[in-house]
Amino acid sequence: MKAIIYTRYGSTDVLKLEEIPKPTPGDNEVLVKVYAASANAADWHMMRGKPFLIRLMVGGLLKPKNKILGADIAGRVETVGRNVKQFQPGDEVFGDISECGWGAFAEYVCASEDAVILKPDNLTFEEAAAVPIAAISALQGLRDKRQIKPGDKVLINGASGGVGTFAIQIAKSFGAEVTGVCSTKKLQLVRSIGADQVIDYTQEDFTQNGQLYDLIFDAAAYRSISDYKRSLSPKGMYLLVGGSMTRIIQVVLNKSKKIDNLVVKSNKKDLVFMKxxxxxxxxxxxxxxIYPLNRVAEALRYLEERHVQGKVVIKVEQ
Ligand SMILES: NC(=O)c1ccc[n+]([C@@H]2O[C@H](COP(=O)([O-])OP(=O)(O)OC[C@H]3O[C@@H](n4cnc5c(N)ncnc54)[C@H](OP(=O)(O)O)[C@@H]3O)[C@@H](O)[C@H]2O)c1
Incomplete structure (x- = not known):
């Protein structure tokens, strides 16, 4: 099968399209013919081995442990291991395979039967592949970290990115009053997916406009915590989802009831909820x-610029 392999950390130059043996599923695994995968910030962090912590958490200290990147998949079950109960060949599935060795940027991948669920019929494979990590991050941030409820004033910073576009829609589905913060070119998109208010961060600093929020969900954290605190209602919470390393360290060192950070942990229950x-x-x-498999490097270069509009998807030609 064809796969995008990397054997050392570095720029996108380390990614090579190679022909490798098709994997064989273990007893509790399904072999999925990948139709589409999506790229996440975690992919380019793991490609670079930066921040260094990622090598200790998943990557391998000196060289990558998993040689194929990609966690979000959508595809068709080709064969199943002998203990697999939930799926049969031909099933259309999607899920996050980061807990089973990554490897989405390939024609086939083995995944635990607990990592995938049946794909919604109303989504294409490309759309389904865009969902798992970004949507579950948004869900766990909004529902589990803060338990948002109808009428809550929620601000999503980084509203136009992979996580942000899901966060806007999920927050609306919980009945929140949602403000999205993005750059000028993305205002229309953020409005179109349901934001009640939009703020163009190139024109206005939301921490200076006097508005107070019950939750600031921050997927683009580049300001100091004291700036964010100014914009919180008395019971408000600031949740850091992503941003600069300096901000992440600052938040981790200052955790409290009002200041927290998210570490997403995908699970089947949440994927079913998203479905x-x-x-x-x-x-x-x-x-x-949407990029073809042989252009994963280009896709990750684009994502690394941090100005995408929604999700970047890899389509695997059949
Ligand atoms: N904690 C976790 O478990 C977890 C899980 C998933 C992702 N993450 C992290 O969350 C972050 C966002 O992920 P993602 O997949 O949404 O990334 P993404 O798709 O690359 O989106 C990044 C977004 O940030 C926006 N942005 C850039 N500079 C900004 C600024 N100064 N102010 C406001 N927005 C700005 C961009 O919008 P404009 O083009 O409009 O500037 C872009 O849409 C990443 O750092 C990722 O590593 C963390």
Whole structure:
């Protein structure tokens, strides 16, 4: 099968398209023919081995442990291991395979049967692949870290990116009053997916406009914590999802009831919950660009610029 392999950390030059043996599923695994995968910031962090902590957490200290990147998949079950109960060949599935060795940027991948669920019929493979990590990050941040409720004033910073576009829609589905912060070119998109208010960060600093929020969900944290605190309601919470390393360290060192950070942990229950929102039409993936498998390097270069509009998807030609 064809796969994008990397054997050392570095720029996108380390990514090579190679022909390698097709994997064989273990007893509790399914072999999935990958139709589409999506790229996440974690992919380019793991490609570079930066920040260094990522090598200790998943990557391998001196060289990558998993030689194929990619966690979000959508595809068709080709064969199943002998203990697999939930799937049969031909099933259309999607999920996050980061807990089973990564490897989405390939024609086939083996995944634990608990990592995938049946794909919603109303989504294409490309749309389904865009969902798992970004949507579950948004869900766990909004529902589990803060338990948002109808009427809560929620601000999503980084509203136009992979996580942000899901966060806007999920927050709306919980009945929150949502403000999205993005750059000028993305205002229309953020409005179109449901934001009640939009703030163009190139024109206005939301920490200076006197508005108070019950939750600041920050997928683009580049300001100091004291700036954010100024914009919180008395019971408000600041949740750091992503941003600069300096900010992440600052938040981790200053954790409290009002200041917290997210570490997403995908699980089947949350993916099933997301499937419900997708099937009911309350949430729809925003797909920015679709690249073929042999152009994963280009896709990650684009994502690394941190100005995507929704998700970047890899389509695996059949
Ligand atoms: N904690 C976790 O478990 C977890 C899980 C998933 C992701 N993350 C992290 O969350 C972050 C966002 O992920 P993602 O997948 O959404 O990334 P992404 O798709 O690359 O989106 C980044 C977004 O940030 C926006 N942005 C850039 N500079 C900004 C600024 N100064 N102010 C406001 N927005 C700005 C960009 O919008 P404009 O083009 O409009 O500037 C872009 O849409 C990443 O750092 C990622 O590593 C963390």
């Amino acid at each position: 419900g929102l997708l099937e009911s039409g309350q949430v729809a993936p925003v797909v920015d660009r």
